[in-house]
Amino acid sequence: ENIPLELHKVRIVQKLHLVPIERRLEALYEGGFNTFRLSTKDVFLDMLTDSGTNAMSDNQLAAMMQGDDAYAGSQSFYRLEKAVQDVLGKKYLLPVHQGRAAENIIALAYVKKGSLVPMNYHFTTAMAHITDKGGQIVELLYDEAYVVNSDHPFKGNMNIEKLEEVIKRHSAANIPFIRMEASTNLIGGQPFSVQNLRDVRAIADKYGIRIVLDCSLLGENAYLVLKREEEFKNSDMATVLKTMTGLADLCYFSARKISSSRGGGMCTDRLEIMKELEALVPLYEGFLTYGGISVREIEAMAVGLYETLDETMICQSPNFIKYLVDSLYAKGVPMIKPAGVLGAHVDAMQVCAHIPQTEYPAGALAAALFLISGIRGMERGSISNQRDEEGNETYADMELLRLAVPRRVFTLSQIKYVEDRMHWLYDNRELIGGLRFVYEPPVLRFFMGGLEPT
Numbered sequence: 001e002n003i004p005l006e007l008h009k010v011r012i013v014q015k016l017h018l019v020p021i022e023r024r025l026e027a028l029y030e031g032g033f034n035t036f037r038l039s040t041k042d043v044f045l046d047m048l049t050d051s052g053t054n055a056m057s058d059n060q061l062a063a064m065m066q067g068d069d070a071y072a073g074s075q076s077f078y079r080l081e082k083a084v085q086d087v088l089g090k091k092y093l094l095p096v097h098q099g100r101a102a103e104n105i106i107a108l109a110y111v112k113k114g115s116l117v118p119m120n121y122h123f124t125t126a127m128a129h130i131t132d133k134g135g136q137i138v139e140l141l142y143d144e145a146y147v148v149n150s151d152h153p154f155k156g157n158m159n160i161e162k163l164e165e166v167i168k169r170h171s172a173a174n175i176p177f178i179r180m181e182a183s184t185n186l187i188g189g190q191p192f193s194v195q196n197l198r199d200v201r202a203i204a205d206k207y208g209i210r211i212v213l214d215c216s217l218l219g220e221n222a223y224l225v226l227k228r229e230e231e232f233k234n235s236d237m238a239t240v241l242k243t244m245t246g247l248a249d250l251c252y253f254s255a256r257k258i259s260s261s262r263g264g265g266m267c268t269d270r271l272e273i274m275k276e277l278e279a280l281v282p283l284y285e286g287f288l289t290y291g292g293i294s295v296r297e298i299e300a301m302a303v304g305l306y307e308t309l310d311e312t313m314i315c316q317s318p319n320f321i322k323y324l325v326d327s328l329y330a331k332g333v334p335m336i337k338p339a340g341v342l343g344a345h346v347d348a349m350q351v352c353a354h355i356p357q358t359e360y361p362a363g364a365l366a367a368a369l370f371l372i373s374g375i376r377g378m379e380r381g382s383i384s385n386q387r388d389e390e391g392n393e394t395y396a397d398m399e400l401l402r403l404a405v406p407r408r409v410f411t412l413s414q415i416k417y418v419e420d421r422m423h424w425l426y427d428n429r430e431l432i433g434g435l436r437f438v439y440e441p442p443v444l445r446f447f448m449g450g451l452e453p454t
């Protein structure tokens, strides 16, 4: 058996509660069958997300004690700026309170009505900020990205031919930037290759378009490049990370993901880009040396960025995910393959083949798994999609139940519990029924929306 090994020891623990199934059913009704609206007192294993839930290290917690509280010129900021220069290789850093704040500022600076932003695939908040400013997005993955049972190592690659076609059709003047997302979240945490990013760079240079790289899951993407891309098999994290960021004009990240802390940032080597974004930071986030983040979190972020260089840390989540994906797949459960990063992704389209997309199979599966196990996953399907300009539903390409495996949080026996419960649910899948909205917020409806069984 290919057992993943914890390369750390547990020194602080938090008690979990496994409440009776009757209470979980009540909690589902109280929370509108939406796992975002559950309270952690009812949740046993919280696999909603890795965002802000990765375990922090002893060194991160120690560093938090030296946070330098100052409105302007805090030493904590300079330590973070140095970490960004050392790890991401970019000279200028603009801090923001989290990843979507960077998306807001970048869209404010560059997107206007009629803009088109090509991307390998959308992320919910990135898309919402672009459409909010009157822009549109176009997704340019290769067809194999949508194949559930695949062995393609880089399903997050951007389709280069389509990219050039789109630029020719819409004209480079209407394309403020190309967005590349590391470890493409919504198709199952799937990486792109360095070679693909180089190819995107060549097209971007040919037409004079900026590349914006979403680095929120860059560490894991780099780790999978080391494992899967021939050219880098004897390389190291530091080289791969800098090679990738070096190909982008502007990088941004959610520190909640990349460094297990809070906050986020935008970084670039290009002075004119820095100047275009700089003015918006004090307006929306806070002064330029804190950007809405507490100095303690800034210290943790700096240490967390350096820890991203450590393969014994960064391998933890992907290795546990691989174990979970491969063992569920061996039991017949349809899983997104190959295993990616962030979490294991169950193909709800197949598990709930009896539930039409109009009744949200992935949302239904998320609710059912919580009911029978106390495991909280996240719907990543049509509920997470936004309606089009005319208000029509846009059905997701993939209906996924994401079971996040935050770094260094769960033990192998907990992962085995997930495997056991998900397997049971698969064998009893005809018990799962569809959902319909009873309360649908106009923006990012998946967060607070309420549903009920059909």
Ligand code: F0G
Pocket: 048, 049, 050, 051, 098, 099, 100, 101, 123, 125, 126, 181, 185, 214, 216, 217, 253, 254, 255, 256, 257, 263, 264
């Ligand atoms: N980009 C990616 C690829 C993300 O996964 C996220 C957040 C963001 C940007 C936004 O960052 O949350 O700090 O504002 N992903 C979380 C998730 C929410 O659960 O996948 P944020």
